[in-house]
């Protein structure tokens with residue numbers, strides 16, 4: 092690949108992807124972090140432009156350090172951005188991408204790796220309104236678990252996978268060099284799906300997040316603290332039932348897909364949510380709890396809030412997810428008021 096790969100959102104997931112790509116021989120000096128501003132770039136350069144990733148899922152695994160280029164909107168001096176990975180939190184996507192729209196052309200490849208749903212639909216409404224000028228959009232969903240230990244130093248705690256599809260591709264559309272390079276990383280365990288299959292995985296992950304993230308934030312507890320409580324199981328089942336109902340009502344193609352019916356079976360999802368939330372990620376503090384504790388914007392509107400939005404468009408109340416969304420927003424504001 093001749094042109095660089097830019098990473099917008101150099102946090103936990105963005106840094107993990109950047110380091111894995113930068114470790115590929117063919118991409119030496121070809122991965123560039125797009126940082127928020129000059130101050131952020133100077134902070135990064137002050138530590139020799141090194142990103143550090145610890146792999147705690149492996150016994151005695153050496154930490155990896157990647158020396159990467161980094162820039163910011165006012166400094167960027169290129170004609171086009173051919174390959175861009177977006178790993179900001181969903182709530183920051185529009186603001187972040189607007190700085191780079193002038194560089195993004197019809198043949199540019201943009202991969203969004205985020206939880207939740209709705210970002211692509213929103214950006215098509217407010218940024219890429221003319222389909223004929225829209226770049227190639229890809230969406231990814233990851234089960235890797237990664238958190239920040241200190242500035243530009245991350246811990247890859249959960250070894251998972253990365254599933255990618257080209258937005259709107261019904262069959263197995265052709266990939267692009269960016270996706271093929273991500274598939275070269277053994278650690279990332281990347282697979283390329285049809286968009287229909289990715290959508291099923293996105294819905295499955297959204298259900299996990301719709302149960303785990305807001306409730307651990309509202310109750311201010313570790314993931315595992317919700318296990319073995321009958322009322323939690325009852326609440327999760329209410330959330331899941333409403334999510335699945337809204338998915339199938341708002342996406343008829345999903346409702347007619349046997350694979351979707353099997354993956355999004357309510358009883359299967361309840362068991363899967365509790366397995367992932369309480370066993371696989373039991374020792375995690377959920378990203379939404381962390382965001383509320385650190386007074387950062389949460390992704391509630393892309394998770395439970397997205398269910399409420401879809402339901403409202405159908406004239407359907409979605410009162411369970413609406414209540415959870417309100418409580419999560421109240422918790423965030425209560426925390427923000429605390430000194």
Ligand SMILES: NC(=O)C1=CN([C@@H]2O[C@H](COP(=O)(O)OP(=O)(O)OC[C@H]3O[C@@H](n4cnc5c(N)ncnc54)[C@H](OP(=O)(O)O)[C@@H]3O)[C@@H](O)[C@H]2O)C=CC1
Nearest residue numbers: 100101102103104126127178179180183187205206236237
């Ligand atoms: N962390 C995880 O284990 C997992 C995360 N996910 C999902 O992946 C996505 C990313 O999550 P995660 O990596 O944890 O989030 P982080 O908050 O760690 O990283 C987001 C990064 O985006 C940066 N950013 C925000 N706005 C801008 C901007 N305008 N310009 C440049 N950079 C910007 C932030 O920079 P700054 O530091 O300056 O604010 C931050 O470093 C989310 O959707 C999350 O739900 C999915 C599975 C697991």
Ligand SMILES: CC(C)(CO)C(=O)C(=O)O
Nearest residue numbers: 303304372375376377378
């Ligand atoms: C699965 C879970 C809840 C793990 O903490 C997660 O994806 C998150 O915290 O965002």
